Every structure is written in structure tokens, then in C-alpha cells.
Amino acid sequence: MHSDAPKVILVERVSFPLKSAKFARSISWERQGMRFQTCRKLLPVAVLSAILVGCADLSAIREFADSSIATAQYTGLVEDYVNEPLREERYQPVRYHPTLEAMATARKQEEAALLARLAIVESYMKALGNLSADETPSFDAELDALQGKIVKAKFVDEAEASSAAVVVKLVLRAAADGWRQAELKEFIEEGNEPFQTIVNGLRDIVSDGFSIASLNERQAAETYYGTLQKSTADPAAKAAVGEWGVYRVAEIDARAASIKSYAAVLERISDGHQKLYDHRDDFPNPDLLRQMKEYSEYIKSIIKKLNIDVGVG
Template sequence: MKRIRSGNRYLLLILGLALVLNSCVNLRSVNSYSLKSTESLKKFEEISYSFAEHCLDRCQFESVQDFSIKRTAECDCKLYEDADKAATTIYKRLRGYFEALSALTNNELTDYSLDALKEPLTAGGFGSIEIEAADVNAASHIATILLRATTDLYRKNKTKTYVAEANADIQILLKKFNEITRSNLSGLLDFKKERLFSYYRELLVDTSLSTYEKAQAGREYYQELSAIDTQQRQIEAFARSVDRIAKGHQELYENRNKMTAKEFKELIRGYTGDLRNIISEFNALKR
């Protein structure tokens, strides 16, 4: 009888250990997703264009056309600088959230810098972007969640609570971030292409220019157009990664009580693979 009881204890111990190991393995898939999401978001820092840069480009272009050359460009770009600041604030909130998620799923304390949380998101229109009250509230709530994460209020077995509390706000911020990059920033590059087209077309019909000068102008135009196309392809790749992060996190939220299921592991692994491929695509455009 004692042997049977002893055998049962060993069996229960083995089953318990198997459950723990299975849980760790499946949380590892969430950890991989959050790490790859963080890596994808960091590509924002590598996008070779900004709202303030657009403002300076336009201002300097207009000065040259007017033959107005000064020691310093007199460009009022405050609204565009504020647009960059708003985009950066959203980026830092999102990056911090996924960094904390990767730490939690690896059973580590988060070491997120609280300095970034001091930068508030303000509602209003900044150049071509519009920050709404819902965006401000979402950024504020994520900041609160990050503070909890750094003070050890989310620990073992708290990953699903962390995800559940954050999902609605993460979706709002990811949607806004996508809009800022794919619509607003890329839209400014469309404007730049139209401006260059008009400028170089005028040069090509200018009878005072020689054939050689017109050919040179044509080459310059296509070089600039190619550079802009590359920038827009970078932005589009980045925006697609934001899409996949959002959909992956929604799946994470909807399946938060099934994180140890094999089916969930396969599901979240698909999003991680998509992000890996998009990162490679983005990097190839920098060469």
C-alpha cells in the first residue's frame, strides 16, 4: 500500500514538473513574439525621414526657387517638431510595453527607463497628424501599467493580467502609430514627389538650358525619386510590422487563458515569423 502511495506521489510530481515545463516552453513563444515586436518597433528609429525634415525640405526648396539665400534658413517648423515628439512618445510607450512583456514572460524584473514616462502625449493637431483624447488616455494608461511592471506588481503567472489590462490601449496606440507612419509621414513624401516632378518638368521645358543640362536634370530627378520610393517602401514595411504586432497582441489577449496550449504556441509563432521576415525586408532596403 505504501509503495502504491509512494508511486502516486512520484507520478504527481512528474506530472506537475511536466506541466511547469510545458508552461515555460509556451511562455517562451510569447517571449519570442514580444522580443520580435520590440525589435520591429525599434526600426522606427531607422526610418530616414521625419516631419521636421519635411518642413525644412519644403522651406529650403521654396527659398532656392525664390533665389532667397540666407546665412540660416528661416523655417518655422514648430508644429512639425511637435508631430515628431508625439510620434516618439507613442513609440516609447509601445516599445516599453513590449520590453516589459518580454521580461515578464522570462520571469525577470523589468528595467524600463522611467524617464520616457515623463513625456506626456498632448491632444491636438500637429502639422499633418491629429492626436485625439483617446490616444492621450491610452498612452497615460500604458504608462501606469509600465510603472506597475517596474515595481514588481506583475510577476509570476501575471502575464495574462498584464496583457488583459493593456490590450485595448495597445490597440489604440498601434493604430495611431500606423496612421502616423503609413498615412501622414508617407503622405508627406508623396507631396515631395509631386513638388519635384513640377520643378524638374519646368527645367526640361526651359529653352535657356542646353541638352546636356536637361539630361543632367533628368538624372537628378530620377535619383531623388528612387530615394523617396525607398523611404516609402521602408515606411510601408514598418507599418505592416505594426499591423502584425497589433493582430498578434489581439490573439494573445483573446487566448490569454490558453497560453500553455500547443495550438496557441503555433498561432503566436506565426506572428513572430511574419515580423522576422518584415525586419529582413526593412533591412534590405537600407543597403
């Protein structure tokens, strides 16, 4: 838990000369034509119909990217973390309220950086999925807004602030220059280190900060309802307080389970991308693609459980 306001590290807006989407599309069509001619010399006529969508079937990587994108929707976990001190107020004596309110203010200052991390993971994985499918990452409102998000974000860690700018610049460059599957290796090479910094930083905050906050809330709730039960001799009142306490603690436990699951998903995203980086010179290795399929299936299974726990979908 953070009792002091975080150190503010400002991130300058990414200064990158963006080409128009029309220009990017023209480049991509030109590259597609060149790629088609190259593949035509290497492959039999029977498979030329597959060339228009790329020389390699990397659908397992696309599936891994798509499943990872889904993790960005759980902004409610960030909101729960930010508001935990205010929920805890109901269980704590009035003399502790100023401290809890100060904690809530400090966490509110962290919120923009936490949401920016989610947006960065989403945009990067969208681009990874596009490239693996031999598609050019597109300019869209979310990608344009991402620059503003990292400017407003107050990253406590300077390495994360720098990594955020690098990842966004890379995604913008891939979109502006009409990158396709041929540039996938370059994208992964340049993106792995800063992407790992962002994902692992987010995972650490979730597994440590979010989890500790949830534990504190649970302990406060148990103490509060336990004290209330002891304060009355009325059996009916004692039972009612006990039931209400069980309900509140169950709510907290459900949030704690979601936090644990989300941290596990982030770890798999990190491991999966590292696997791509380690084997970037070996596309499309069947064993690698099988492992990427396993990563995506695991992520989807956890997301399905998360959707039930947090009421998404």
C-alpha cells in the same frame, strides 16, 4: 498634412508608488517558490527542472514580443516626416516657403508624441516578453525616462494621452510588484485596450500622414526637375538634370516603401496582441503559439527589409 498647430493635451506624470528593485526581487523570489510548490504537486519529478523557469513554455510569445521591440529603433522615419516640408522647399517657389516652414514647426510639435508612442510600444513589449518567459520586468533607465516622455508629449488625441498613461502605469506596476508568468493574463487583459489605442494611432499616422507627406515631396520633385529640363535646350544639361531628378525621386520612393513596410509591421503587432487577448484564457494553446510564431516571423522579415532600406545594421 497638418497646417495648424496641434491641440495640446498635457499628460500628468504617472503617480504610482514604486517599490525598490530589491523589494520587487524579493517578491518575485517568494512567488517563484510558491509557484514551484504548486507545480510540483501537478507534474512528475522528471520535469521539475523546467519549473524554475515557469510552468508553461510560452517562448513563441516571447519571440513575438522581441520582434516587436525592434520596431522602436526606426526613429529616423519620424525625423523624415518632421523634416519633409524643409526638404520640399528646394522644389517649391520662394512664395511657398513660409507655409512649408510653418508646417515643419507644427510637425516638430508632434515629434515628442510620435517618439513617445515608439517608446511605449517598446517598454510594453519588453514587459510582455519578460512575463511570458516567467521573468519580472526590470526597472531600467528607459522605463524611468518613459514617464517624462509622456509628460512632454503633446498628444492631439485625448484617448491616446490617457492610454499612454495607463500603459506606462501598468508596466511600472508589473515591475514593482514582481509580476511573473502567472500574471501574464492580467497584464494582457489590462493592457490590450490602451495598447491598441497607441499602436493603431501610430499606424494611422504612419500610413496616412507619413505617406501623404512622402507623396507631396515626390510630386514637388517631379515638377521641379521636369520644369528644369524644359528650361534648357542643351542636351547635356537636360540629361544631367534628368539623371539628378531620377536619383532624388528614387530616394523619396525608398522612404515611401519603408513607410508602407512600417505600417504593415504595426498592424501585425496590433493583430498579434489582439490574438493574445482573445485567447488569454487558453495558454498555452499550441495553435495560438503557432500563430504567434508566424506573427514574429513576418515582423522579422519586414524588419530585415527595413534595415536594408534605411541602412540600419
